Amino acid sequence: MNTLPDDLISKAQSLIAASRRPVVFSGAGVSKESGIPTFRDALEGLWAKYEPEELATPQAFERQPELVWNFYQHRRDTLKDCQPNPAHYAIAALERDKPETIVITQNVDGFHQQAGNQNVIPLHGNIRENRCYYGCPGEWPQEAVPEGDTVPPRCPQCGESSLRPNVVWFGEMLNPALMEAAIEAVDQCDTFIIVGTSGAVQPAASLALKALEEGKTVIEINPDATMYSERATVFLPARAAQVLPLLILGGMERPC
Numbered sequence: 001m002n003t004l005p006d007d008l009i010s011k012a013q014s015l016i017a018a019s020r021r022p023v024v025f026s027g028a029g030v031s032k033e034s035g036i037p038t039f040r041d042a043l044e045g046l047w048a049k050y051e052p053e054e055l056a057t058p059q060a061f062e063r064q065p066e067l068v069w070n071f072y073q074h075r076r077d078t079l080k081d082c083q084p085n086p087a088h089y090a091i092a093a094l095e096r097d098k099p100e101t102i103v104i105t106q107n108v109d110g111f112h113q114q115a116g117n118q119n120v121i122p123l124h125g126n127i128r129e130n131r132c133y134y135g136c137p138g139e140w141p142q143e144a145v146p147e148g149d150t151v152p153p154r155c156p157q158c159g160e161s162s163l164r165p166n167v168v169w170f171g172e173m174l175n176p177a178l179m180e181a182a183i184e185a186v187d188q189c190d191t192f193i194i195v196g197t198s199g200a201v202q203p204a205a206s207l208a209l210k211a212l213e214e215g216k217t218v219i220e221i222n223p224d225a226t227m228y229s230e231r232a233t234v235f236l237p238a239r240a241a242q243v244l245p246l247l248i249l250g251g252m253e254r255p256c
Helices: 006-018 028-032 058-063 065-079 086-097 111-115 176-188 205-213 240-248
Strands: 022-026 102-105 120-122 125-132 163-167 191-195 217-221 234-236
Touching (some): 006 217, 006 234, 022 086, 022 205, 065 125, 102 176
Parallel strands (some): 022 191, 191 217
Antiparallel strands (some): 125 163
């Protein structure tokens, strides 16, 4: 990748500095820079013989709950070896400087929160939490789930072996309250920063299109051009961990 032009860097820095209510819209590219494999990349080793539909749908959980639970335990174990990267910390610094900052993320790893962001809308859930498959109220952090005599573990509410990861599976609807909060955040923001997402997953991708259609200032950071790039106010073809600290914090080596 060629060195990013100075004028684009300066323009993006100025737009972010002038914003009062920025929204950061993050995708898998941010987490991948922490060493977290994407969902399909996680289908390796013992899991290579499975299709996503066998591991991440309500039907799969009904057929083979132990298999699905163990796959997500494998994914949680992967998280233990990873940490938030400079992009996560830069976004957290943005919120400290501009308290009305909101992060809308498609990632389920919880790294935005771990890095220090408070105003996070996790559209696709949080893999570090569990909820009851049968709809009992409440979410339980993974570390709070006691090892018991069943796999999956028993729900603290109904006692059934029905705990599942608190993520959105293929074929499931997004949490309406989270989607409503995300739409409101787009409506009220002045700057919309797209980071590490290709726009391939709906309905989340519609949020960036909404920002473009409403005439918001849109800054996109992605190594490759996406469906948003030509319409963005500024498009920076770079990795998030490489360029976000420069834009928000300054002082980092010029990305190239």
